[in-house]
């Protein structure tokens with residue numbers, strides 16, 4: 274029996290049945306190993322564009338049938354349901370050959386941020402087009418000198434009449450080369466301590482002055498980019514919340530990002546088991562022991578994600594839970610990465626069509642660092658846990674109280 278049937282309330286079981294009915298009428302059931310986008314081995318731009326087009330089409334199908342934005346209010350195009358229902362729908366959707374991963378920065382990071390901090394005009398403009406699959410978003414946060422220490426960013430936004438003039442550089446910006454919109458944090462005040470001088474903007478990625486240069490990753494994909502901003506004009510109406518409140522707004526985005534990475538980075542245990550069986554390793558007692566560890570990791574992450582979701586559905590702000598979840602999910606990916614390579618033995622050295630499953634497990638292994646670094650590194654999640662859960666003293670940070678213009682920088 275699957276776990277969902279044990280945990281569902283009567284109403285949720287009814288909702289799950291409706292979701293299954295809709296999905297089976299509109300999508301093909303996934304057969305065998307779940308070859309998610311993450312595990313695709315085709316690094317070409319054509320494959321990426323085809324994947325994005327499929328994501329947009331599926332998102333539009335969801336919208337047209339009332340299944341988009343399950344927990345978002347109806348006024349913004351959502352279904353007006355509960356977070357538990359959103360979780361149930363995602364679980365069911367995973368069983369089908371459909372994927373909205375290309376739209377996830379918008380749907381899972383920008384959307385929840387605007388719901389919490391956006392103006393009514395911003396919500397009415399941006400949320401429905403996200404739910405219709407029309408807008409693809411990217412996250413313009415990290416800079417060459419501001420990653421773990423994100424609040425040390427130096428991209429500058431200056432108010433000039435009814436628009437801001439933006440100058441600076443971002444880096445590691447996933448999907449910037451295909452994005453319609455970007456959420457961006459930039460410094461608007463250099464005379465106050467660093468966290469207080471940051472503002473949060475919504476930027477049209479086709480604005481003059483934006484230059485995007487792709488970076489190729491260890492996996493061969495070029496999903497992220499450098500972004501150069503030179504005299505980019507951003508309407509003041511695209512400022513989210515108040516000037517100087519951007520750090521607070523960005524933290525909502527970052528918690529949702531950690532939650533998204535933590536909840537979504539797991540390949541199913543079933544797929545690893547299938548790999549073991551396909552290589553005739555399933556009866557080896559030592560392999561079975563490792564598989565048992567993998568099964569345990571899989572369920573721990575699943576339950577931790579459920580706990581974070583339950584907290585969010587009570588209306589609580591997602592805080593350190595998201596860090597715990599992301600840390601555990603990235604450790605799981607590292608341990609499972611080692612396992613899938615060990616299972617292949619010498620075959621692990623092969624790639625693409627010479628390797629089992631066309632080399633998708635090699636991609637999985639190499640991709641572990643994107644989860645371990647992206648959205649805040651493992652070390653930074655540990656700092657959050659140390660300081661905010663265990664109550665350990667924080668590092669000595671004089672730069673937190675000095676006006677940013679007086680903080681020594683190289």
Ligand SMILES: Cc1cc2nc3c(=O)[nH]c(=O)nc-3n(C[C@H](O)[C@H](O)[C@H](O)COP(=O)(O)OP(=O)(O)OC[C@H]3O[C@@H](n4cnc5c(N)ncnc54)[C@H](O)[C@@H]3O)c2cc1C
Nearest residue numbers: 412413414415420421445446447643646647648649650652
């Ligand atoms: C696949 C991928 C996709 C990404 N996509 C995006 C994106 O779309 N948008 C975006 O804005 N960013 C994105 N990032 C950037 C990501 O958020 C940063 O890489 C990350 O926050 C780390 O910053 P950094 O690379 O500058 O490393 P640094 O901050 O320079 O850290 C270097 C090392 O020092 C350690 N370290 C730093 N400070 C401390 C400390 N105080 N205590 C202990 N250890 C510390 C770190 O853990 C790390 O090991 C992406 C990254 C990856 C890998």
